[in-house]
Amino acid sequence: MSLEIAVKEQLSPELQAKYHGWGEFGVDANKSILLSQQKIELLKQKYPMPTDITAGEAALKQLKRELKVEEENAKKYTKPLNDFIDRINAARKDLYCETTVSGKKHRIGLIAEYEDALLKLKEAEAERVRVANERARYVSNMEQNLRMQMAKKIADNKDWMQANAKIALTIALENNVPFEGIAKFTEKFRIDNQHQHSYVFSPQYDTNDTEICQIANRVIGEYETVNYNDVHTNIFNEVFTGYNHKLADKAKAIAVAAQQVEEARLAHEQELKKAEMQAKLDATVVVHEVAAGKALKRSYKVSNKLTTFESMIKFSSCANAVSEKLKPKLKMPAGGFINLKLTQLAAAFEAIKNEDNEFEVEGITFVEIAKL
DSSP: HHHHHHHHHTTHHHHHHHHHHHHHHHHHHHHHHHHHHHHHHHHHHHSOOOHHHHHHHHHHHHHHHHHHHHHHHHHHHHTOGGHHHHHHHTTGGGGGOOOOOOOEEEEEEHHHHHHHHHHHHHHHHHHHHHHHHHHHHHHHHHHHHHHHHHHHHHHHHHHHHHHHHHHHHHHHHHTTTOOOGGHHHHHHHHHHHHHGGGOOOOOOOOOOOOHHHHHHHHHHHHTSSSOHHHHHHHHHHHHHHHHHHHHTTTHHHHHHHHHHHHHHHHHHHHHHHHHHHHHHHHEEEEEEOOOOOOOOOEEEEEOOOSSSSHHHHHHHHHHHHHHHGGGGGOOOOOOOOGOHHHHHHHHHHEEEEEETOOOOTTOOOEEEEEOO
16 A cells, blocks of 8 residues: 555545545646646747837737736636745746846746847837938038038139129229220130139039939039129129229229128128028928837936945045935935945936936946836
């Protein structure tokens, strides 16, 4: 007779009934463990790691609901029978988001894996958007730069034309060129001096960047719609208007021409400022946004070691440097600042950084943490 049968026969009818009950409970519990293991494998097949943010978020909610049902089923066995808890938890470890090993919490299980995969997708999408927006800003800035180069070239053209016309008038007056010969004189003067200034617009830009080249070609095309030889002629006509009267008072005419040069220069400066404002308005900025899903939750943690004597000295020094900002974030222990723990100081620094991501203090290093 086996020891098990001998012990069983010595039990009272009441205890024998409980014996059979626990036996049936054990059978049921083991069946539940096997079914849960099978369920987890089926869920892994049903919910493969996400490749799409929107679908991933929806699937994560449904996955949590289905695993919640499994958790409730497990409680029928974990609550009444502590002896089975270790085995049941081991079989259902994929139901839980974290476990404790040597006093430290670790995220485990299917939900943790799924959330990690979804987090990587979102971080990749956030990086794509960051790069796209950085590119959009660069393109916009280059378009503004090209338009400003064009505006400055136009102003330079007009300044040179005005000064050139003034020089021509001065020479004509000093040499007593008659009114009848002034048309021939100005035409020859402009032809003889055209080599001194080029109307060709050659802006500086990255010729290896196809998109920037397209913008540059468009801006150059706008510049080339103006016939600057005609503009030069019009300025000469304006400066030489009333030439007969100017011959009668050469000094005054030359002074007026000089004044016109300065007035034109000032006017061109104003045109340049207007052109700068217009360039900012004309430059197109395409703002890229995250394609779908909830925004990631971002926070900051102090990455400095908190266990060495050197770190204690460094933290104390940093705390003194920003004491006014720290005070509202600290719950001072009995005995005052000297009894503060480094972990408390670190938490206070993190609280400030999480409210103001521009916050920096020399000696403290922050790392950014992203969560779903």
